Amino acid sequence: MDIIQQIINGLSIGSVYALIAVGYSLVYSVLLFSNFAHGGFLVIGGYICYFALRSGGMNIWVASFAALIGAGVSAVLVERFAYRPIRERTPVTLYMLIASMGMSIVIENIFVVTIGGRFRALPPVIPMEPVNVFGLATTSAFDLLSLATAVVFLIGLQLFLVKTKWGLAIRAASYNLKTAGLMGVNVNRLIAIVFFVAGLLAAVGGIFLSARYTLYPQLGSMITTKAFVAAVLGGLGSLPGAVIGSLILGLAEMLTAGFISSQFRDLVVFGILIITLIMRPTGLFGKSVGEKV
Amino acid sequence: MEERNPILSIKNLVVNYGAIQALKGASLDVYPGEIVAVIGANGAGKSTMMNAIMGVVKRACGEVFLDGEPLAEKSYQVVKAGVSLAPEGRNVFAPLTVMENLQMGAFPLSNRKVIATELEKVFTLFPRLKERTSQYAGTLSGGEQQMLAIGRAMMAKPRVLLLDEPSLGLAPIIINEIFAELTEINQLFGIAMLVVEQNARKALMLSNRAYVLQTGNIILEGKSSELLHNPEIEAAYLCGKKK
Ligand SMILES: Nc1ncnc2c1ncn2[C@@H]1O[C@H](COP(=O)(O)OP(=O)(O)OP(=O)(O)O)[C@@H](O)[C@H]1O
Ligand SMILES: [Mg+2]
Numbered sequence: 001m002d003i004i005q006q007i008i009n010g011l012s013i014g015s016v017y018a019l020i021a022v023g024y025s026l027v028y029s030v031l032l033f034s035n036f037a038h039g040g041f042l043v044i045g046g047y048i049c050y051f052a053l054r055s056g057g058m059n060i061w062v063a064s065f066a067a068l069i070g071a072g073v074s075a076v077l078v079e080r081f082a083y084r085p086i087r088e089r090t091p092v093t094l095y096m097l098i099a100s101m102g103m104s105i106v107i108e109n110i111f112v113v114t115i116g117g118r119f120r121a122l123p124p125v126i127p128m129e130p131v132n133v134f135g136l137a138t139t140s141a142f143d144l145l146s147l148a149t150a151v152v153f154l155i156g157l158q159l160f161l162v163k164t165k166w167g168l169a170i171r172a173a174s175y176n177l178k179t180a181g182l183m184g185v186n187v188n189r190l191i192a193i194v195f196f197v198a199g200l201l202a203a204v205g206g207i208f209l210s211a212r213y214t215l216y217p218q219l220g221s222m223i224t225t226k227a228f229v230a231a232v233l234g235g236l237g238s239l240p241g242a243v244i245g246s247l248i249l250g251l252a253e254m255l256t257a258g259f260i261s262s263q264f265r266d267l268v269v270f271g272i273l274i275i276t277l278i279m280r281p282t283g284l285f286g287k288s289v290g291e292k293v
Numbered sequence: 294m295e296e297r298n299p300i301l302s303i304k305n306l307v308v309n310y311g312a313i314q315a316l317k318g319a320s321l322d323v324y325p326g327e328i329v330a331v332i333g334a335n336g337a338g339k340s341t342m343m344n345a346i347m348g349v350v351k352r353a354c355g356e357v358f359l360d361g362e363p364l365a366e367k368s369y370q371v372v373k374a375g376v377s378l379a380p381e382g383r384n385v386f387a388p389l390t391v392m393e394n395l396q397m398g399a400f401p402l403s404n405r406k407v408i409a410t411e412l413e414k415v416f417t418l419f420p421r422l423k424e425r426t427s428q429y430a431g432t433l434s435g436g437e438q439q440m441l442a443i444g445r446a447m448m449a450k451p452r453v454l455l456l457d458e459p460s461l462g463l464a465p466i467i468i469n470e471i472f473a474e475l476t477e478i479n480q481l482f483g484i485a486m487l488v489v490e491q492n493a494r495k496a497l498m499l500s501n502r503a504y505v506l507q508t509g510n511i512i513l514e515g516k517s518s519e520l521l522h523n524p525e526i527e528a529a530y531l532c533g534k535k536k
Contacts, residue, residue, distance in 0.1 A: 168396060171388070176384060176386065180386075180397070182347060182349065184377075184400045
């Protein structure tokens with residue numbers, strides 16, 4: 001086994017986790033609850049892409065675009081109808097956490113009931129042929145493409161947060177939502193934007209994940225767990241933390257699969273979570289040990 | 294002053310927190326160009342009044358008028374209408390720079406020229422902020438954070454500026470500096486102010502008129518200069534003779 005190849009694989013899958021963990025962390029930083037329905041957005045994006053390609057006969061660009069918008073809008077709707085009524089009634093975020101567990105099951109079961117729970121493979125629209133990296137290693141075009149796409153979207157997110165007025169407002173709100181409201185920010189609109197962005201990024205991850213593996217309704221909960229581990233590892237609510245945590249997770253998974261056995265992969269994921277919680281509960285970039293989960 | 298119409302008017306404001314009634318029908322007026330103080334002890338309901346005006350807590354009863362028109366109930370609409378608050382405890386955005394904090398204050402404005410003018414005003418009043426535009430707000434001293442909180446509230450180009458305990462936790466010399474700037478803001482730009490304070494002497498010296506709030510009720514109002522010499526006030530809020 002070639003170590004460089006495994007590292008590229010690990011960074012590639014890690015960067016896809018990063019797209020998901022970053023949105024999850026963004027929501028956490030503004031609303032201070034773990035949105036367990038986050039993986040659902042990824043599945044929604046995956047299925048939109050799948051059906052746009054299979055039944056709609058669209059090309060991958062149009063299908064992906066539809067998937068990103070569709071997942072973003074779904075995230076906004078979930079927030080609007082499941083979380084907003086709660087946050088307008090109580091400051092206790094635990095209720096939103098519980099609602100998000102419910103929403104995760106709802107999204108999963110909508111797919112099971114309407115289209116069935118079977119595993120589906122995306123048509124081969126993303127190139128998979130082997131690529132030689134500077135004569136050092138052989139990897140697949142797919143790995144490089146997913147890495148590049150993730151980097152582009154993460155840079156895009158960073159530019160949005162640093163260069164735009166709403167980006168500034170989101171950074172302010174993730175420090176103190178109430179005070180951001182006092183500045184004349186329409187807080188409900190801000191939260192809708194945050195969910196749209198989170199849903200959109202999750203869909204990018206969802207497309208690559210369902211092309212790498214397969215697509216099925218429960219994929220969301222599995223990936224939510226990984227995003228959660230990555231975010232805790234990096235420090236909940238910290239975006240750079242979520243990216244670094246995801247890369248570490250991706251590398252750990254691929255190196256375990258490559259050099260030990262792929263059966264140990266999930267064991268390593270939870271091992272990392274437990275070690276982080278024992279050794280450094282605030283994560284690598286975390287600030288305070290507040291109420292988490 | 295009394296013949297003019299008030300710019301900000303609160304009528305019979307009631308606020309409940311569950312079973313606790315924090316404001317029990319408070320009324321007050323702020324006239325254009327005026328500085329009005331509300332003094333009261335801990336838990337009198339001063340912050341509650343500010344938050345109710347800003348739409349942060351729900352008004353159970355009563356009304357708030359800006360220029361005779363009912364004031365909106367949502368925070369962002371209140372700010373847009375021309376009322377902004379420098380909150381209790383300052384609440385600057387610690388991980389953002391001084392400049393970004395000020396830009397947040399200007400959130401409701403979209404005209405870049407207007408924002409630049411407001412920024413210039415704030416920097417004229419608080420040169421210390423100008424020297425520190427790229428410093429993180431969390432690393433500012435308490436006094437500088439208060440200046441930033443006031444500057445940030447001014448960036449929204451308010452017609453009425455609300456200040457919740459601007460003297461909180463600051464050394465006397467800094468309090469004097471900040472209160473001098475407040476007088477200047479009022480005189481230079483004619484912005485009306487409603488200041489809530491526990492530091493009654495300072496608040497009465499700053500303001501034109503004042504109200505005394507006690508457990509949710511306004512129990513007294515008058516010219517600040519007269520309240521300063523009112524024996525009742527002196528005993529309850531000024532703790533003895535002036536130095
Ligand atoms: N969110 C809340 N939930 C329940 N009770 C509250 C809440 N906020 C304030 N109160 C209560 O309402 C009353 C008035 O509080 P408020 O903060 O307005 O007082 P204050 O005059 O600003 O006091 P201080 O000078 O200490 O700031 C107090 O009895 C307080 O305990
Ligand atoms: Mg108070």
